[in-house]
Amino acid sequence: MLSVSVDSVFVHKMWNDHELSKMVDGGIPFHMVSDAAGNVGKTYGVYNESLGIELRGRFIIDPDGIIQAMEVLTPPVGRRLAETIRQIKAFQLVRATQGKEATPAGWEPGQLTLTPGPGLVGRVWEVWQPSQER
Amino acid sequence: MAKESSCAKPTGMVLGEASPQNGSTHPETNLTETEVMMIARVGEKAPDFQAPSYHQGDFTEVKLSDYFGKWILLCFYPGDFTFV
Numbered sequence: 001m002l003s004v005s006v007d008s009v010f011v012h013k014m015w016n017d018h019e020l021s022k023m024v025d026g027g028i029p030f031h032m033v034s035d036a037a038g039n040v041g042k043t044y045g046v047y048n049e050s051l052g053i054e055l056r057g058r059f060i061i062d063p064d065g066i067i068q069a070m071e072v073l074t075p076p077v078g079r080r081l082a083e084t085i086r087q088i089k090a091f092q093l094v095r096a097t098q099g100k101e102a103t104p105a106g107w108e109p110g111q112l113t114l115t116p117g118p119g120l121v122g123r124v125w126e127v128w129q130p131s132q133e134r
Numbered sequence: 135m136a137k138e139s140s141c142a143k144p145t146g147m148v149l150g151e152a153s154p155q156n157g158s159t160h161p162e163t164n165l166t167e168t169e170v171m172m173i174a175r176v177g178e179k180a181p182d183f184q185a186p187s188y189h190q191g192d193f194t195e196v197k198l199s200d201y202f203g204k205w206i207l208l209c210f211y212p213g214d215f216t217f218v
Binding site: 001002003004005006007009010011012013014015016019027028029030031032033034035039040041043044045046051053054055056057058059060061062063064065066067068069070075076077078079084088091092 | 173174175176177178179180181183185186187188189190191193194196198199201202203204205206207208209210211212213214215216218
């Protein structure tokens with residue numbers, strides 16, 4: 001886990017010490033990256049030139065360094081961590097099965113997965129219904 | 135059209151002068167300015183970077199590719215102390 005903003009490392013320390021450590025025992029465990037010039041944010045397409053800030057961009061990167069998912073929100077709406085964890089678990093399952101299995105909409109760990117192939121064409125309805133998405 | 139030639143941009147360029155948009159390379163990533171604008175794509179290799187970081191009481195540096203081999207969650211946010 002890495003977090004990135006345009007704030008300096010000194011401000012990161014102040015935020016951690018004076019606020020975040022009151023929300024998370026022991027303070028923030030991961031590296032808080034300082035991207036003062038917005039170079040990383042520009043590379044990832046989340047730097048807003050006119051505001052001089054970075055949007056809420058979230059990237060899931062697999063062990064091969066491939067970006068498997070991205071989400072970008074404007075500042076006023078916060079993310080939902082549970083959804084990110086769900087997606088990571090789904091991508092981990094796909095990777096563990098070397099792509100043989102796929103996860104249907106709303107999939108949660110333990111639920112049925114799909115095995116794409118000629119036999120499943122037109123027959124997904126037999127094993128999965130929208131009502132299964134919670 | 136007054137040209138302010140006395141003020142310098144943070145990059146060292148003089149205000150009003152054209153920036154070396156194309157052809158110049160980015161100091162950290164060695165990419166041209168145009169490529170720097172947006173090269174992250176789902177399904178493609180994550181662009182590497184190295185940047186200063188704060189970690190558990192220390193000021194240090196972090197390099198994305200040092201974490202290749204593990205699952206990485208990379209999160210950007212608007213700013214420290216900004217409520218959400």
